[in-house]
Amino acid sequence: MHxxxxxxxxxxxxxxxxxxSIAAQEPAPDTAAVAPPAVVQTLADAxxxxxxxxxxxxxxxSFAYQRLAELVDTxxxxxxxxxxxEDAIDWILARMKADSLENVRGEExxxxxxxxxxxxxxxxxxxxxxxxxxxxxxSVGTPRRGITAEALVVxxxxxxxxxxxxxxxxxVVYNAPFTTYGETVRYRWAGAxxxxxxxxxxxxxxxxxxxxxxxPHTGSMGYEEGVRKIPHGAITxxxxxxxxxxxxxxxxxxxxxxxxxxxxxxxxxxxxxxxIAGREQPEEVVVMGGHIDxxxxxxxxxxxxxxxxxxxxxxxxxxxxxxRPRRTIRVVLWTNEENGLRGGQAxxxxxxxxxxxxxxxxxxxxxxxxxxxxGFTGSPEALAILRDIAALLEPIGADSxxxxxxxxxxxxxxxxxxxxxxxxxxxTRYFWYHHTGADTxxxxxxxxxxxxxxxxxxxAYVVADMPERLPR
Amino acid sequence: MHxxxxxxxxxxxxxxxxxxSIAAQEPAPDTAAVAPPAVVQTLADAxxxxxxxxxxxxxxxSFAYQRLAELVDTxxxxxxxxxxxEDAIDWILARMKADSLENVRGEExxxxxxxxxxxxxxxxxxxxxxxxxxxxxxSVGTPRRGITAEALVVxxxxxxxxxxxxxxxxxVVYNAPFTTYGETVRYRWAGAxxxxxxxxxxxxxxxxxxxxxxxPHTGSMGYEEGVRKIPHGAITxxxxxxxxxxxxxxxxxxxxxxxxxxxxxxxxxxxxxxxIAGREQPEEVVVMGGHIDxxxxxxxxxxxxxxxxxxxxxxxxxxxxxxRPRRTIRVVLWTNEENGLRGGQAxxxxxxxxxxxxxxxxxxxxxxxxxxxxGFTGSPEALAILRDIAALLEPIGADSxxxxxxxxxxxxxxxxxxxxxxxxxxxTRYFWYHHTGADTxxxxxxxxxxxxxxxxxxxAYVVADMPERLPR
Numbered sequence: 053m054h055x056x057x058x059x060x061x062x063x064x065x066x067x068x069x070x071x072x073s074i075a076a077q078e079p080a081p082d083t084a085a086v087a088p089p090a091v092v093q094t095l096a097d098a099x100x101x102x103x104x105x106x107x108x109x110x111x112x113x114s115f116a117y118q119r120l121a122e123l124v125d126t127x128x129x130x131x132x133x134x135x136x137x138e139d140a141i142d143w144i145l146a147r148m149k150a151d152s153l154e155n156v157r158g159e160e161x162x163x164x165x166x167x168x169x170x171x172x173x174x175x176x177x178x179x180x181x182x183x184x185x186x187x188x189x190x191s192v193g194t195p196r197r198g199i200t201a202e203a204l205v206v207x208x209x210x211x212x213x214x215x216x217x218x219x220x221x222x223x224v225v226y227n228a229p230f231t232t233y234g235e236t237v238r239y240r241w242a243g244a245x246x247x248x249x250x251x252x253x254x255x256x257x258x259x260x261x262x263x264x265x266x267x268p269h270t271g272s273m274g275y276e277e278g279v280r281k282i283p284h285g286a287i288t289x290x291x292x293x294x295x296x297x298x299x300x301x302x303x304x305x306x307x308x309x310x311x312x313x314x315x316x317x318x319x320x321x322x323x324x325x326x327x328i329a330g331r332e333q334p335e336e337v338v339v340m341g342g343h344i345d346x347x348x349x350x351x352x353x354x355x356x357x358x359x360x361x362x363x364x365x366x367x368x369x370x371x372x373x374x375x376r377p378r379r380t381i382r383v384v385l386w387t388n389e390e391n392g393l394r395g396g397q398a399x400x401x402x403x404x405x406x407x408x409x410x411x412x413x414x415x416x417x418x419x420x421x422x423x424x425x426x427g428f429t430g431s432p433e434a435l436a437i438l439r440d441i442a443a444l445l446e447p448i449g450a451d452s453x454x455x456x457x458x459x460x461x462x463x464x465x466x467x468x469x470x471x472x473x474x475x476x477x478x479x480t481r482y483f484w485y486h487h488t489g490a491d492t493x494x495x496x497x498x499x500x501x502x503x504x505x506x507x508x509x510x511x512a513y514v515v516a517d518m519p520e521r522l523p524r
Numbered sequence: 525m526h527x528x529x530x531x532x533x534x535x536x537x538x539x540x541x542x543x544x545s546i547a548a549q550e551p552a553p554d555t556a557a558v559a560p561p562a563v564v565q566t567l568a569d570a571x572x573x574x575x576x577x578x579x580x581x582x583x584x585x586s587f588a589y590q591r592l593a594e595l596v597d598t599x600x601x602x603x604x605x606x607x608x609x610e611d612a613i614d615w616i617l618a619r620m621k622a623d624s625l626e627n628v629r630g631e632e633x634x635x636x637x638x639x640x641x642x643x644x645x646x647x648x649x650x651x652x653x654x655x656x657x658x659x660x661x662x663s664v665g666t667p668r669r670g671i672t673a674e675a676l677v678v679x680x681x682x683x684x685x686x687x688x689x690x691x692x693x694x695x696v697v698y699n700a701p702f703t704t705y706g707e708t709v710r711y712r713w714a715g716a717x718x719x720x721x722x723x724x725x726x727x728x729x730x731x732x733x734x735x736x737x738x739x740p741h742t743g744s745m746g747y748e749e750g751v752r753k754i755p756h757g758a759i760t761x762x763x764x765x766x767x768x769x770x771x772x773x774x775x776x777x778x779x780x781x782x783x784x785x786x787x788x789x790x791x792x793x794x795x796x797x798x799x800i801a802g803r804e805q806p807e808e809v810v811v812m813g814g815h816i817d818x819x820x821x822x823x824x825x826x827x828x829x830x831x832x833x834x835x836x837x838x839x840x841x842x843x844x845x846x847x848r849p850r851r852t853i854r855v856v857l858w859t860n861e862e863n864g865l866r867g868g869q870a871x872x873x874x875x876x877x878x879x880x881x882x883x884x885x886x887x888x889x890x891x892x893x894x895x896x897x898x899g900f901t902g903s904p905e906a907l908a909i910l911r912d913i914a915a916l917l918e919p920i921g922a923d924s925x926x927x928x929x930x931x932x933x934x935x936x937x938x939x940x941x942x943x944x945x946x947x948x949x950x951x952t953r954y955f956w957y958h959h960t961g962a963d964t965x966x967x968x969x970x971x972x973x974x975x976x977x978x979x980x981x982x983x984a985y986v987v988a989d990m991p992e993r994l995p996r
Contacts (some may be wrong), residue, residue, distance in 0.1 A: 125769055128653055181600055184961060265737040265962035266822070290964045297597055297965075350738070489656060490737035492762045493769075 095518055096443035102375060102517075103444035103510045109369050110506035117498035119147075120361040124351035124493050131348035132388040133165030133319040141322050141344060144364070144385065148326045151368050153383075155329065158322030161398040163388040165319045166190055168348060169312020173256065173287060176200065177306035178298060184288045186268035186349070188240060188257070189391040190275075191284040191313050198310035199223070199254050199283065205292075205299045209238075209246055220251030223307050227292040230262045233483060237271070244284035245276035254283045254309050258292035263484045266290045270347050270487045272391045283311045321345070323395045324385035326364070328371055330516065336379040337406070338516040339470075340366065340414040340508060343389030343461050350491035354482070358420030358496055358504070359475070360385045366509035377517035379411060386461035389417070393460060400464035407468045411522050412515050415459025416475040419482045420496055420504040423450040423475055426511065427457015430471030433523045438473070441514045450507040452476065471524060473511070475504060567990055568915040574847060574989075575916035575982045581841050582978035589970035591619075592833040596823035596965050603820035604860040605637030605791040613794050613816060616836070616857065620798045623840050625855075627801065630794030633870040635860040637791045638662055640820060641784020645728065645759060648672065649778035650770060658740035658821070659757045660712060660729070661863040662747075663785045666755050670782035671695070671726050677764075677771045681710075681718055692723030695779050699764040702734045705955060709743070716756035717748035726755045726781050730764035735956045738762045742819050742959045744863045755783045793817070795867045796857035798836070800843055802988065808851040809878070810988040811942075812838065812886040812980060815861030815933050822963035826954070830892030830968055830976070831947070832857045838981035849989035851883060858933035861889070865932060872936035879940050883994050884987050887931025888947040891954045892968055892976040895922040895947055898983065899929015902943030905995045910945070913986045922979040924948065943996060945983070947976060 096103075110116075123140060130137040141158060148156040166189050173185035204222040206212040212224060224247035226239040239257045247255035259269035266288045275281045287295075298305050324344055330336060342359025346352020367383045370376075386395030403410070414426070425442055428435055438453050445451045458472035466472035477500075485491040515522055568575075582588075599612040613630060620628040638661055645657035676694040678684040684696060696719035698711040711729045719727035731741035738760045747753045759767075770777050796816055802808060814831025818824020839855045842848075858867030875882070886898070897914055900907055910925050917923045930944035938944035949972075957963040987994055 121769060122773070125766060125773075126651070128651060179598070179600060263737075265735075265739045265956065265960065266964070267737045267739070267962075290962065290966055293966045294597060294964070297593060301594070301597075484737065488737065490739075490762065492738070492766070494762055494765045 094443070095437065095440045095514060099441070099444055099514045102513065105373055106369060106375070106509045106513065107448060107506045109373055110509060111499070111502045114498040116361055116365040116501050116505050117496065119365070120353065120357055120496070120501065121493045123361065124353045124357050129348045129350060129352050130344060130346045132163040132321060132345050132391055133316070134348070137321060137345055137387070141324055144324055144344070148324070148364065151371070153326035153328070153367060153371060155325065155327040157325050159325055159398070159402060161321050161323055161387050161394050162318040163321040163394045164392045165316045166391055167314055167316055169193060169314065171285065171311045171313065173285060174308045175305070176308055178303045183291045183307070184266050184268050185285055186270045187285040187311050187313050188270060188273040189347070190273050191244070191311060192281045193311040193313040194254065194283050194309055198308050200306065200308040201253050203295060203305040203307050205296050212246060212250060216250040219247065222252050223309060224250070224252040224255045225287070225292060225295050226255065226257045227296045228258055230260060230483070233260060236260045240271050240286065241273055244273060244282050245279040248280045248282045252282060256285055256287050259286045259288055261289065261483050261486065264289040267488050267490060270349060283309060283313070285309065285311060321387040321395070323387055323399055325382060326367060327380055327382045328367060328376055330379035331376045332378040334380045335406070336409045336411055336521065337382050338379060338412045338414070338512050339382045339384055339410060339462070340512050341384040341386060341461070342416045343387065343395065344385040345387050345390055347390055347487045349487070349489045350485070351493060352491060353493040354419045354485055354491045354495055355487065356389065356417045358501060359416035362416050362420050362501060362504040362508055365505045366512060369505065369509050370513055375513055377513055379516040381512050381516045389461050393463070396461035396464045400468060403465070407465055407470055410465060410470040412473060413462035413465055413470050414473045414475070414508065414512060415462045416504060416508060417459045417461070418475065418477050418479060420501045421477040421479070421481070422500045423448070423477050423504050423507045425450050425452030425454065425476050425507070426473045427454040427476050428471070428473045429456055429458050429466060431524055434471055437522060441511060444510050444514065445507050448503050448506055450503060469524060471522060475507060477504065566915070567909065567912045567986060571913070571916055571986045574985065577845055578841060578847070578981045578985065579920060579978045581845060582981060583971070583974045586970035588833055588837040588973050588977050589968065591837070592825065592829055592968070592973065593965045595833065596825045596829050601820050601822060601824050602816060602818045604635040604793060604817050604863055605788070606820070609793060609817055609859070613796055616796055616816070620836065623843070625798035625800070625839060625843060627797065627799040629797050631797055631870070631874060633793050633795055633859050633866050634790040635793040635866045636864045637788045638863055639786055639788055641665060641786065643757070643783045643785065645757065646780045647777070648780055650775045655763045655779070656738050656740050656760045657757055658742045659783050659785050660742060660745040661819070662745050663716070663756045663783060664753045665783040665785040666726065666781055670780050671755065672778065672780040673725050675767060675771070675777040675779050677768050684718060684722060688722040691719065694724050695781060696722070696724040696727045697759070697764060697767050698727065698729045699768045700730055702732060702955070705732060708732045712743050712758065713745055716745060716754050717751040720752045720754045724754060728757055728759050731758045731760055733761065733955050733958065736761040739960050739962060742821060755781060755785070757781065757783060793859040793867070795859055795871055797854060798839060799852055799854045800839060800848055802851035803848045804850040806852050807878070808881045808883055808993065809854050810851060810884045810886070810984050811854045811856055811882060811934070812984050813856040813858060813933070814888045815859065815867065816857040817859050817862055819862055819959045821959070821961045822957070823965060824963060825965040826891045826957055826963045826967055827959065828861070828889045830973060831888035834888050834892050834973060834976040834980055837977045838984060841977065841981050842985055847985055849985055851988040853984050853988045861933050868933035868936045872940060875937070879937055879942055882937060882942040884945060885934035885937055885942050886945045886947070886980065886984060887934045888976060888980060889931045889933070890947065890949050890951060892973045893949040893951070893953070894972045895920070895949050895976045895979045897922050897924030897926065897948050897979070898945045899926045899948050900943070900945045901928055901930050901938060903996055906943055909994060913983060916982050916986065917979050920975050920978055922975060941996060943994060947979060949976065
């Protein structure tokens with residue numbers, strides 16, 4: 053069934069005064085038509101007072117925004133392997149302890165250390181012009197003198213295939229228009245190996261975005277096993293369109309690419325962990341968070357400083373409101389989501405034998421814009437329960453639970469069977485700023501961030517506190 | 525009166541077949557009530573067929589857009605004193621001749637040659653971070669080692685005054701939010717001297733824009749006579765807001781500014797001129813155009829390649845339609861609007877003794893977005909006539925004639941009494957791209973450009989052809 057009425061048996065007390073007096077009984081069997089009506093409550097009924105308290109507290113001030121601003125202004129981008137990231141983690145750990153959160157700790161993770169180095173792309177022919185360029189994370193570099201080659205502009209992988217005979221010794225430029233992130237990012241992720249297979253010496257992608265002010269977007273890329281590794285970078289939408297027009301006019305295009313990109317040895321980083329221990333089943337865990345690392349441009353305010361601070365603030369609010377749930381709520385700020393996913397993997401490794409007791413994993417990594425609800429990956433029974441809970445978020449318009457959802461950091465534990473959720477938000481502007489110098493705190497709104505805090509706090513609290521475990 | 529019915533006496537034939545058969549008489553005197561009614565026509569009535577032909581031709585294809593794309597792609601930015609600009613002018617002159625326009629010529633103008641040089645701004649304290657920076661045209665440079673100084677962030681000139689005692693030896697940062705261009709650009713234009721008067725060693729302005737993806741905007745600046753010249757540049761909205769937040773938190777901010785900016789000797793440039801000579805009063809001129817120079821970033825597609833090509837295309841269409849008006853239509857693509865206005869001044873100097881016969885001057889320099897009509901500076905009588913003519917543009921929604929308008933290049937001749945008009949367009953996005961690397965052809969729409977061509981062609985043709993001179 054799609055709409056599932058979850059009848060709660062609230063035989064235990066709730067810690068918050070406002071919901072401490074809820075009477076509950078077993079649901080009436082179908083045959084009990086003449087008996088007095090049972091007191092039947094949905095989860096939404098049972099937790100309305102608690103949820104309203106959380107929402108009110110979350111919207112009371114701009115503390116979350118100020119905290120996020122201080123974090124991102126003080127440390128700037130938090131790229132894996134950098135001092136900025138580890139200093140930011142130290143700062144967060146100290147403040148989490150000052151917030152009186154429980155079991156605050158950094159859990160060590162070795163992360164890759166990709167170094168961008170000096171980089172540039174220059175149009176030489178038909179005229180000299182600096183292209184607005186950013187290398188893609190994980191790319192190999194060029195020789196020190198750079199790579200100078202004729203360009204071949206293609207609009208898609210199939211267009212490349214159709215012109216594969218012209219790709220040898222060229223720099224392949226993927227001028228793929230933005231459709232969806234999932235579709236368009238394929239050129240960023242897999243473009244280098246596809247070009248290398250056709251004999252190209254380097255490849256460039258049009259930045260993955262629907263809106264540009266000559267804005268280059270970075271991001272990670274991968275190489276196929278057994279295919280020659282060629283340098284791979286991003287140019288702006290504007291420059292990709294220019295190269296396309298030049299080619300369409302029959303011009304020969306020559307580009308000089310220089311990339312100092314290389315890997316150094318892995319570096320030590322940490323997943324940041326803080327908890328409110330469950331009062332009855334502390335071994336059962338609702339885990340919630342975002343990723344504390346970012347790309348090396350902008351401030352990583354949206355991706356994903358905002359998700360981290362929203363989860364952290366959700367926990368702080370519950371603690372401040374004395375809402376200690378039946379089960380443990382664990383906030384984790386995973387490291388190295390952007391270019392390795394080592395944090396999410398390390399978490400799965402570390403807690404491998406406790407995943408059966410991971411009730412739910414929630415990630416916020418789509419920006420802390422106005423929340424619409426959550427996406428959920430799990431059983432239909434769990435989905436129905438979560439939809440009941442989400443009704444508590446109707447006052448802030450965040451009551452939608454879509455099928456499908458999760459997050460990169462919780463991907464490893466979701467693949468081990470943990471139900472997963474992602475906070476869904478108004479995504480209009482996310483890819484304008486994604487992985488650019490424009491991912492800065494001014495793009496976010498204090499009230500919208502508070503709404504995200506409220507949505508996360510209500511959802512995590514109710515799932516952690518409700519009498520029955522969320523079914524798998 | 526506001527709405528003025530202009531009674532035309534069409535005693536001469538029109539060159540276009542469609543309007544060649546209009547019967548006309550002297551308007552009936554007030555006392556001739558018993559005489560047969562005069563054939564009374566508004567200008568809009570008389571020129572409807574011609575205007576419709578022009579509009580149809582203007583909207584027929586994307587030739588104007590393709591021409592503009594080829595211009596800006598081939599030559600890139602066209603900054604005063606550069607080879608790009610002069611090569612672009614040569615290209616245009618050759619094509620204007622191939623278009624069979626008349627009296628095609630370059631009129632020589634000496635233009636200033638400001639050279640940007642290497643430039644950078646770096647935050648040193650409280651943390652190291654490259655600021656996204658662009659110097660402002662006309663600024664002096666820094667010493668080679670740069671200027672390293674503590675910053676003082678102010679929100680306005682009055683805020684600077686209130687903190688003038690803290691400005692000595694500082695880099696003053698104007699963090700003025702965008703309201704209107706006219707209001708906000710004051711910090712770009714006059715910020716250096718105001719800061720210097722308070723003892724500052726350099727000054728930075730927040731880029732003059734309502735929308736930023738960490739996008740620096742350049743533009744020209746000036747120094748007050750007798751005030752020490754200090755280097756003056758622009759940072760992005762994002763970075764200005766960051767510096768503001770750091771200051772608000774009590775942080776000491778230290779910035780290192782390096783600018784290689786300097787002037788070299790004046791360079792030779794040209795105003796581009798092409799005409800359709802008038803068939804009856806060739807000495808009477810409607811002048812129309814934009815400026816062919818641009819800033820040294822982006823492509824100057826919007827500012828003002830689009831205005832230039834729109835005026836040029838308007839003339840080409842009239843020529844193609846065999847619409848030779850009574851008076852001369854002269855297209856001028858002025859040079860050096862951006863950082864000197866020497867082209868507009870040289871035009872005024874050269875034609876000083878012919879300005880009485882300049883019937884109207886029209887400029888397009890607000891982008892070739894969807895046109896709404898024109899702004900006009902001149903007599904109420906002329907305004908009323910132009911409103912009648914503009915009714916011909918109602919089919920394309922460009923029939924509004926607002927009071928007040930003109931353009932920088934036609935400013936010198938307007939100050940000598942020539943009535944002036946500016947093409948008014950949808951200005952929503954103009955200042956997003958203005959003076960940035962994002963001023964590229966992809967921001968423009970072929971159909972909207974065609975609408976601008978149509979509006980300019982209809983207005984110029986009717987004013988140049990109508991029996992009576994536009995009154996001053």
